[in-house]
Amino acid sequence: MAKQNKTAGAPPVTVESMEDQIRSLAYQLYCEGGYQDGRDTEHWLQAEQQVLTRGKTHLRRVV
Secondary structure (H helix, E strand, C coil): CCCCCCCCCCCCCCHHHHHHHHHHHHHHHHHHCCCCCCCHHHHHHHHHHHHHHHHHHHHHHHC
């Protein structure tokens, strides 16, 4: 049986939870940007990049 590395108490990352994180961060960026319309794609992509980068950093520490 293969040994699995898991972080104690850390919930598994799902596509839904990642999307929720991106959505929340994109909204935060929208608010911080002065509620300017027309930048939704920019905010989404920036949030997506930050969430994915956090995930990679977390994986490096776990493995």
